Amino acid sequence: EKEKKEKKERKEITPEEIMKPYGVSVDNIDDDEVRVLTKENLYDTLLSLAAPVRQLRLDNSEKEDRESGRRVVIGMVGYPNVGKSSTINVLYGSKKVAVAATPGKTKHFQTLFIGEDIFLCDCPGLVFPSFISTKADMICNGLLPIDQMRDHRPPISLVCQRVSRESLEHVYNIAIPKPAPHLPPDTIPSPDDLLNSYARARGHMSVQGRPDESRAARIILKDFVNGKILSVVPPPILMNGLDAHGLQKLTKDFNLIGTKPAPIEDQDKEKKRKNRLLNQQRGQRQYTDEDEMDRMVRLDSVGHHQGGKRGGKNFVQNKNSNKPWLEMKRAQKAQKRAKKKR
Template structure:
């Protein structure tokens, strides 16, 4: 399989933001923390000696003991901030990081990077909430990009980096691809259900009131029956059911998580 056409463009976005950033906030999805870490971003940052903080977003969707376990493991490499815009978790810790960065005797620019739908915008908006003052673009910033002043010498690059660099199928499983754009939504939903059955089968009962079966296809069919999604002959509409599952995963309606 060839890489998606956007691969090089997305990598150039990552490089561009990294080249302008002194510090990188890599935003990941706390439900699938290791799958939403981006090795390309981390390796590019390492090559350029950029400081990386991992912002573990959506921690309100996982148990505290799971979050602590992940944090402990990831902090062997990078500092980790547990975050949730919905529950206002992590704001004080972000403030402390900004305060520490402001003690450096230089101008510090922060870039926010991560997969689509991990919540980069919510992190950026929380940071912006500290001060609403914006500055005109500094030398080296392209037109249209803004720097948000977070402290006298700390600025946020107000351009979230959307990094894909993967196949649609892989992105869909990360909740980073719109289900309607998928050529084979049923196939992807089955892979997702398989993951859920392996790791947190009871979440399907919690979300849909169905007893999960061992076979992902039978589970999907059972779910379609429960939702009463049918095609003209009265058979279950698997395509519509698959998209529903994928959308619920994106929205955090399925309370599953794994390492």
Template sequence: MGKNHKVGLGRALVKHHNKMILESKEKGRFYRSQEKVLESVTDINDIDAVIGQADEAARLFSSDNPVPNLLVDQGSSSGVVSNITPLVEMREQQMIEEALHASSLQVPRRPPWNAKMTFEELDTNERQAFLIWRRSLARLEDNDKLVLTPFEKNLDIWRQLWRVVERSDLLVMVVDARDPLFYRCPDLEVYAREVDKHKRTLLLVNKADLLPVSVREKWAQYFRHNGILFVFWSAKAASTALEGKTLDLPEERVSEDPDTNIFLREELLSRLQSEAEAIVMMRRQSDRAPTGVMVGFVGYPNVGKSSTINALVGQKKTGVTSTPGKTKHFQTLIISEKLTLCDCPGLVFPSFTSSRYEMIASGVLPVDRMTEHREAVQVVANRVPRNVIESLYKITLPKPKPYELQSRPPHASELLRAYCASRRYVASSGLPDETRASRQILKDYIVGKLSHYEMPPGLEPEVGMETISESEEVTESGSESEFESDEGDIEEDAMLEDLKSFDLANGLVDLEKKVSDASKKRAEKAPHKQHRKPQRKKDRSWRARNQEEDGMPSVVKVFRKPANTGPVTVR
């Protein structure tokens, strides 16, 4: 054989390796995209997104602070200026628009595909379908009567969801027990049915240890009435049990009812496996148990998907953090030969009504990235009762003014300044460090230190809200009558005293007085004033007055000095 004609096993392996590299480079976009770390994109930095966020903030401000109608009601005898706000009408119109466009608010669908399609064709179809979905949501954002929350805008994150939905036999949607309907996405359940008509969705109500048994019973009644498959669960309690410890729960949160009881680790695993096997047998139309099933976990960020999977597996397999969006790729975990779990990255689904600040307070958007902290803290102040905040933080919040509604929630500025004063949080400028205080308060609310929970619609909230609204109407009417009856007795000094700011009401009056006194003293001790002699008042008491008051000028007495006779000689 010639020198240039080389034949051998090593040369064949090298040629095969080079051929595989060339083929992978032709498909290379897929491999290059896998090298990048997936990041959740709910905010876009281009100018169009910035303008959209400004429009959203303007709409939120106009809805929260409507322009008052300052026209004088000629029919009223008092002639007082009326302050009628169309807030109720705006909310009604918004609800009508939401119901009208509810069908347009969907999760993106994966276009039809098959195994014979190339990667380029599949990628092009997915991008076109995703672009059409983005355009449909952009039309909703242009509607001034609708407020669309931030949602996931990264196509690769939605691709993770598509894979999990297609692979899973049973889809588990993890929600927060304090507000399950906020974290539930009904259209995702519809999409799962579109992929497979036998596929079902289980609502895993996590953090159920934060709810009393009475509230769990009402939520169970609501889920059964609407045909929702649900399970109460606590990843924290399960993780504590794996460590050999027990989570001490109050008596009001311990239940023996199977519908309201918090499932243990073994109970939840058996329930998931039985539900998934029932779906597979229904799909195959046979009574033979399948060899293996897969259960997928989906939901919003920071609701406890990864914590739940770690508790079910028995060891840490996925990263867990309080910052939303820790999980980047879906991953499968084998529990046994018959059960496999699939964890999906958290997604922010598009929805109506809830603002950006509510999503920050709920832990969906990162707390450390917020720029407007007072609005998010105001959400917490509106939800948590005043006495709960005062007892937890050992602070005293300012009481409402006499002319305000006594049952109003505290303002965010009042809560933040009281919190900063108790913790001595001061910024470099010398002002209260409200940013640090707001982050701490929001994290306490997300973790559950500030107890709060929502009631299911149609049961207690309507009755409670009617009672509250009636009491508010009675209070307002009573206050108006009292104001009209005592209108003439209100003094101007008292009103000015009530209108003092929060700083003056929290002990800063003395500080201001001390500062003013010190400034006066410094002014008196100024160098340019030291050379001036103090002015003496002239003594005019020697002048005689006219006692008769007859209009004649008074006689002035003249005093003369004794004549100087010279020095006095002392003998």
């Protein structure tokens, strides 16, 4: 009943309502450079591109080389994970080359026939460092595998810069610590604040009882690359009249579409949840210590003794005599055996 009430009170936001304050209609946005091609359209485009190349070869080749001059090679070259192999599979109508969501799936140069006079070449992804400033940009753009990154802070810092605090709290239903009183309220959250809040909310803790920032960073970055967290870039007609604050608001509004509003948790709930997770970790460590004590008791029961002299007198000393907790363990086991006999 509570969820039904929230659905009634909540007003669904549409893209048209978001773009209305900026004086732009979504239906009126027309860009001739952006077209969706079908399989037939794409094949016709390749034929039209190959025609002048084929004609140039035929004009400059001798009669015996004209047969080989008819064949045109079209290479699929570009960044990793942009759909080169998927385009080839679409043209063939079947799975000719392996595809995966992880960048770097294609590792070898592959040549395939399509038609009588066209070769398609599937190339491994190429990265052009001169066009991308840092490795963090390549990770956030899906050009490098997230699971193979070594430093998660720079990519998470980029996510915090591109996505507003309210959007992150809304999507993940978490409470990121507020900025200090002397800072503006729209201050970008630090990577530590975001990762700690997410890890505590999901229960991702390390063995030492601390938030597992590395695991949280990989989940957040995969959501960013897959589009669960939106980073909105306005169309060119809005770039001139939109400042940084307006861009953050636009990103927040688009993240609200189709998602359930996330209540901001108060500090008491956050503290209780933190204490509960820490108690669970303490219990796991205590269980591990008890197992270690059992192992040491078994070793001690075998009878490791050593002899020596002290004050001119011979004596025999147990190696575990300086470990009083073993005596407590033996006493506890003796009590348990006595209870069982009763």
